[in-house]
Amino acid sequence: MTRRHPWADGPWPLIETPSKTKDVTKHPAIYIANEMAFAHNSMLRGLNSIYLQAAQITKRQDICDFLFFIASWASWVSHHHTLEEEKMFPGYERVIGIHNFLGDNVGQHQTFEPALQQLLQYGRYTVPERYDASVVRGLIEELAPPFREHLSHEIDSLLSMEPYEYDGEALLxxxxxxxxxxGKQDKHVIPPMVLGLRDVTFEGGNKWPCLPPLAEWLVFYVLARKHSGAWRFLPCCTWGKPRRLPFAKAGG
Structure with missing residues (x-):
């Protein structure tokens, strides 16, 4: 996108995926780090999309839909980090045989979790008449720097599992x-949102995530319909093609 029409690759920049310089088929740790980098970039596109559009949303129905989008994004990110802490990271540490190997990453969650939870509660419980874009943007400005730093650091941590000897299939x-x-999360929320936060043109083209045949059609025609108003704020269509953010301020 042009500077005149800001897009979801900023103001907090996306992360270079390991596949840009590494062969993801060579080691399970590289594959996992690569998949996580794509997921993290989807999170950053969501964060940027909320931040860039917040101040231009004024009509009641737009506000209702936008608040739902905020809550959906924050809930997804919070669930992701809870899953890492309770299941994913302990599982990796058991496989590689090093206790607390990813402890720094868990500690980093605490640097942005309070602001993330405030944003989640704001999206869930704010009535449209009390919506204040400055509150949303202020919470994101508090959340974003440590959040973005953590997302990048975690990829390096996952890649650092590569040199150790262990059962690669167990890690996968x-x-x-x-x-x-x-995948057990709400099918009417997470698939429509995540597919619209990926960018299949990123770094010259990619096919993340790997989907079964016709999955995108199912999401578009069935799953996305329930909350279709909220998905207007996504930076990409269901097929992962970038599109203009409808409420982003030109020249912003």
Whole structure:
């Protein structure tokens, strides 16, 4: 997108994926780090999309839909980090045989979790008449710096598992088990939102996430309809193609 029409790759920048310089088929740790980098970039696009559009939303129905989008994004991110702390990271540490190997990453969650929870509560419980864009943007300005730093640091931490000797299939097993757990979230919220936060053109093109045939059609025509108003604020269509943020301020 042009500077005249800001897009979801800023103001907090996206993360370079390991696949840009590494072969993800060479080691499970590289594959896992790469998948997580794509997920983290989707989180950053959501954060940027909320921040860039917040001040221009004034009509009651737009505010209702935007608050739902805020709550959905914050709930997804919070669930992701809870899953890491309770299942994913302990599972990786058991496989590689090093206790607290990813402890720094868990500690980093605490640096932004309070602001994330405030944003979640704001999206869930604010009535449209009390909506204040300055509150939303202020919470994001508090949340974003440590959040973005953590998302980048975690990729390096996952890559650092590569040199150790362990059962690579067991490591992938932990990742797939957590993927399945994440997939239990609301089908009318998470698939429509995440597919619209990915960018299949990023870094020259990608196919993240790997989807079964016709999955995007199912999401678009069935799952996304329940909360379709909220998905107007997404930076990409269901097929992952970038589009203009409808409420982003030109020249911003």
């Amino acid at each position: 097993g932990v990742f797939r088990e957590c993927e399945a757990e994440a």
